[in-house]
Amino acid sequence: MDVDTIAAISTGPGAGAIAMVRVSGPEAGEVLLRLAPALEEIPAPRTARVVDLRDPDDGEVIDRAVATYYRKPESYTGEDVVELTCHGGVMAPRLVLGACLAAGARQAEAGEFTKRAYLRGKLDLIQAEAVSDLIDARSRAFHRAALRHMERGLSARITGLRESLVHLESLLVHHIDFPEEDEPPVALDVIAEEAKGVVRELDALLVTAPEGELLREGALTVFAGRPNAGKSSVFNALLGEERAIVTEEPGTTRDALEETVQLGGFPFRLVDTAGLRESEGRVEQLGIEVALRYLKGADIVLFCIPASEETSEEDRSFLEEITAPVVLLETKADLAGGPERDTTELRGLAGAVRVSALSGQGLDQIRQLLPELAYSGLVGDHRDQPILTRQRHIRALKIARSEVELFRSSLEDGLPAEIASTHLRPAETALEEVLGVITVDDVLDVVFREFCVGK
Numbered sequence: 001m002d003v004d005t006i007a008a009i010s011t012g013p014g015a016g017a018i019a020m021v022r023v024s025g026p027e028a029g030e031v032l033l034r035l036a037p038a039l040e041e042i043p044a045p046r047t048a049r050v051v052d053l054r055d056p057d058d059g060e061v062i063d064r065a066v067a068t069y070y071r072k073p074e075s076y077t078g079e080d081v082v083e084l085t086c087h088g089g090v091m092a093p094r095l096v097l098g099a100c101l102a103a104g105a106r107q108a109e110a111g112e113f114t115k116r117a118y119l120r121g122k123l124d125l126i127q128a129e130a131v132s133d134l135i136d137a138r139s140r141a142f143h144r145a146a147l148r149h150m151e152r153g154l155s156a157r158i159t160g161l162r163e164s165l166v167h168l169e170s171l172l173v174h175h176i177d178f179p180e181e182d183e184p185p186v187a188l189d190v191i192a193e194e195a196k197g198v199v200r201e202l203d204a205l206l207v208t209a210p211e212g213e214l215l216r217e218g219a220l221t222v223f224a225g226r227p228n229a230g231k232s233s234v235f236n237a238l239l240g241e242e243r244a245i246v247t248e249e250p251g252t253t254r255d256a257l258e259e260t261v262q263l264g265g266f267p268f269r270l271v272d273t274a275g276l277r278e279s280e281g282r283v284e285q286l287g288i289e290v291a292l293r294y295l296k297g298a299d300i301v302l303f304c305i306p307a308s309e310e311t312s313e314e315d316r317s318f319l320e321e322i323t324a325p326v327v328l329l330e331t332k333a334d335l336a337g338g339p340e341r342d343t344t345e346l347r348g349l350a351g352a353v354r355v356s357a358l359s360g361q362g363l364d365q366i367r368q369l370l371p372e373l374a375y376s377g378l379v380g381d382h383r384d385q386p387i388l389t390r391q392r393h394i395r396a397l398k399i400a401r402s403e404v405e406l407f408r409s410s411l412e413d414g415l416p417a418e419i420a421s422t423h424l425r426p427a428e429t430a431l432e433e434v435l436g437v438i439t440v441d442d443v444l445d446v447v448f449r450e451f452c453v454g455k
């Protein structure tokens with residue numbers, strides 16, 4: 001295990017009133033004393049002390065800061081930790097970090113504080129990943145999911161499932177050791193039934209996976225429709241800023257513009273695209289190709305037709321090609337007149353909204369409809385349930401599920417207990433890997449690489 005002392009600036013770069021430099025390791029207290037010679041001894045743990053920090057080489061004051069000492073194991077990393085809350089901006093944090101390094105600490109690598117917390121048993125691997133998710137979260141829903149993981153919501157479930165598997169193994173022992181006996185304490189069909197319960201619980205977690213994964217990046221929501229339909233105007237209205245250029249000229253938008261927004265607390269990647277039409281212009285043509293590529297990968301398509309215009313043959317044939325759910329936006333609804341559109345003749349619409357970017361009509365309806373479409377399983381009472389948001393977890397739980405299912409079906413097919421039982425160990429291993437009870441270095445490298453330095 002690492003025994004050196006590490007240091008890093010733990011707050012983000014840029015202007016700010018305050019920054020924090022964190023030091024962790026056996027020498028943390030000594031490093032503080034070297035920076036703050038006025039302190040005669042390491043301060044009492046968990047008490048804030050205002051100190052002048054000095055360059056250990058020449059004794060010059062570099063900042064006045066608040067120092068807090070944490071004694072192991074009662075700290076974030078489980079080691080001795082010193083937190084130096086200094087002035088923000090560019091110079092102060094850099095000088096304070098430089099002084100820590102001069103006093104014997106080593107610059108921390110990305111995620112190293114949290115990795116140490118994991119290695120010293122302060123966090124399991126799911127919690128460590130949740131720390132990184134909390135920092136990355138850009139929607140309330142994803143933030144909430146990460147917070148649940150941080151609070152061991154998912155860990156507790158998976159630990160429970162692992163215990164159930166161990167219990168199944170123990171029930172089976174009798175059948176393996178005394179196969180000839182008439183009355184084993186627990187019959188095989190009872191054991192199979194219990195395994196079914198485990199599969200059900202795994203399924204309850206796995207159903208959250210597709211939408212949980214979407215929470216990470218946001219649901220790809222692509223505007224489409226003919227030129228001048230008002231796509232960019234609605235895009236801007238939902239963003240609340242004039243991000244895309246709007247003109248009365250058809251063919252205004254050329255490239256695809258992508259922005260992430262929260263609607264109802266859920267993340268969406270909104271994409272404004274070039275209007276679709278046969279075009280001579282090379283730039284516009286390229287823009288249309290980009291639009292078509294986005295449409296292929298879309299989770300939701302917002303198809304715009306001005307409320308005043310009839311549905312065309314092109315609209316219909318375009319919609320035939322789209323596989324994602326389509327919401328029809330009848331745009332510019334503030335302009336009087338227009339046909340009574342028969343929306344049932346448009347293939348498989350997931351919804352239709354009359355909207356005006358000018359008056360704001362229909363915008364709230366869109367804000368409500370999109371979360372219901374993209375995150376139906378997570379809206380409402382799912383709030384307190386753990387949600388699977390990571391491939392690493394999903395893959396492992398799928399392995400566990402298929403092994404437990406094989407175990408169950410082997411018992412049902414009358415295979416000998418010792419053969420059926422060979423499926424239990426791999427299922428347990430899969431769950432243990434998710435929790436990080438057992439790990440390979442490769443997994444750790446992947447998990448902690450995505451962290452920022454200082455966390």
Ligand SMILES: Nc1nc2c(ncn2[C@@H]2O[C@H](COP(=O)(O)OP(=O)(O)OP(=O)(O)O)[C@@H](O)[C@H]2O)c(=O)[nH]1
Pocket residue numbers: 226227228229230231232233234245246247248249250251252253254273274275276331332333334335355356357358359
């Ligand atoms: N009255 C009214 N005019 C609108 C509304 N939305 C857009 N317009 C006008 O319609 C024209 C086209 O709007 P855009 O948002 O640029 O349309 P677009 O679909 O992005 O057009 P392209 O980028 O060319 O494909 C502009 O002149 C807008 O001012 C609306 O809700 N009401």
Ligand SMILES: [Mg+2]
Pocket residue numbers: 231232233244245246252253272273275
């Ligand atoms: Mg546009």
